[in-house]
Amino acid sequence: MDHENLRTVDPAVADALAGERTRQEETLAMIASENHVSEAVLEAQGSVLTNKYAEGYPGARYYAGCEYADEVEVLAVERAMELWGAEHVNVQPHSGTQANQAVYFAALDPGDKILSLELNHGGHLSHGHPANFTGQVYEVEQYQVDPETGYIDYEGLHEIAEEFDPDIIVSGYSAYPRTVDWERIQDAAEAVDAYHLADIAHITGLVAAGVHPSPVGVADFVTGSTHKTIRAGRGGIVMCDEEHADDIDKAVFPGGQGGPLMHNVAGKAVGFKEALEPEFDEYARQVVDNARVLGDTLADHGLSLVSGGTDNHLVLVDLRESHPDLSGGDAEDALAAANVVLNGNTVPGETRSPFDPSGIRAGTAGLTTRGFDEDAMREVGDLIHRVVDATAAGDHEDVVYEVGERVVELCGEYPLYER
Numbered sequence: 001m002d003h004e005n006l007r008t009v010d011p012a013v014a015d016a017l018a019g020e021r022t023r024q025e026e027t028l029a030m031i032a033s034e035n036h037v038s039e040a041v042l043e044a045q046g047s048v049l050t051n052k053y054a055e056g057y058p059g060a061r062y063y064a065g066c067e068y069a070d071e072v073e074v075l076a077v078e079r080a081m082e083l084w085g086a087e088h089v090n091v092q093p094h095s096g097t098q099a100n101q102a103v104y105f106a107a108l109d110p111g112d113k114i115l116s117l118e119l120n121h122g123g124h125l126s127h128g129h130p131a132n133f134t135g136q137v138y139e140v141e142q143y144q145v146d147p148e149t150g151y152i153d154y155e156g157l158h159e160i161a162e163e164f165d166p167d168i169i170v171s172g173y174s175a176y177p178r179t180v181d182w183e184r185i186q187d188a189a190e191a192v193d194a195y196h197l198a199d200i201a202h203i204t205g206l207v208a209a210g211v212h213p214s215p216v217g218v219a220d221f222v223t224g225s226t227h228k229t230i231r232a233g234r235g236g237i238v239m240c241d242e243e244h245a246d247d248i249d250k251a252v253f254p255g256g257q258g259g260p261l262m263h264n265v266a267g268k269a270v271g272f273k274e275a276l277e278p279e280f281d282e283y284a285r286q287v288v289d290n291a292r293v294l295g296d297t298l299a300d301h302g303l304s305l306v307s308g309g310t311d312n313h314l315v316l317v318d319l320r321e322s323h324p325d326l327s328g329g330d331a332e333d334a335l336a337a338a339n340v341v342l343n344g345n346t347v348p349g350e351t352r353s354p355f356d357p358s359g360i361r362a363g364t365a366g367l368t369t370r371g372f373d374e375d376a377m378r379e380v381g382d383l384i385h386r387v388v389d390a391t392a393a394g395d396h397e398d399v400v401y402e403v404g405e406r407v408v409e410l411c412g413e414y415p416l417y418e419r
């Protein structure tokens, strides 16, 4: 990864990439949607396939010269089918959001009704937020998590579905630390004759490894990002039964996209191959074990976790109880200065704003890729708590410095890429 040609042609970009690489090496990537792909995935993504136009699908392209693009896409599709057990897979969506867009385009007409989880309760912009096209093209109603438990309020969802009569119910979340009961949501969808879209963007890897139940075969449509816990090339994916295959393919192309990003499709194929190895299942189990230890450590220090813990790769801390005067944004900034990169996040019953929320969200996929185990995660939890506590006390400069130094040391013990 010395980028010799790039350095000659464009030293400014080469410097930025070198900086980014050092940043990733020397900080803890705990943004729950991030991970570190392998060098093999990086090579596939940085390959000559970026030059190729391959509109259409394998064997039926609009351009000549697609024989290798076809090989790569078929591999990506076959591997995805094996990983998730889906009857049909489209690997062309440019991202998880575009995968969702394809489902809406295939299943709904403008003005149809979406029922989804509120953003503050862990939902996603592409599930009907007013700032997203979904909030402008469709009529949207939202369900919530139970304010007492932090778990999805399945009964409430059922009731809202009966009243609102949606055309699609969206499950799958951005900041929800618990196992999702796909069947209960499917029951609610069937009761009102609605489609069910399960967006497993965050937990694609956990589902593939069997450490989270799968919605494939339960929901009508399953979408995901391919660069989060599944750790493949960057982009999105749609899965469905044969019955919806044509509609989905047409909705992806030409409905919503032009030429597929074939270099990314290659990165997906490579990452999926890696995820089919038994070591990936161990990795996914470790991701969850690490998140549990991180949550326990933070809770032992008196921090309050939404839902009281985690079943997946992330923890969501509500700072209001332990540190009422500290916002998630200020905690994020102080932690970033200490080389711990995570994000301030809204929490259920948010009393601040999305720009200065009351919580922080932390994921373990990236650190687990580096080899962090439970002991290392316990130390990371201690370090996070030290920074949060000192920042709330308004006296954090020394602590940020000390923690930052320790993080660089820790990162050196768990190197990311070969030099």
Ligand SMILES: Cc1ncc(COP(=O)(O)O)c(C=O)c1O
Residues within 6 Å of the ligand: 033, 095, 096, 097, 098, 123, 124, 126, 172, 173, 174, 175, 199, 200, 201, 202, 225, 226, 235, 236
């Ligand atoms: C539930 C959910 N859906 C969709 C997305 C969008 O994914 P992408 O960034 O690949 O568009 C995210 C992003 O984190 C997400 O959490």
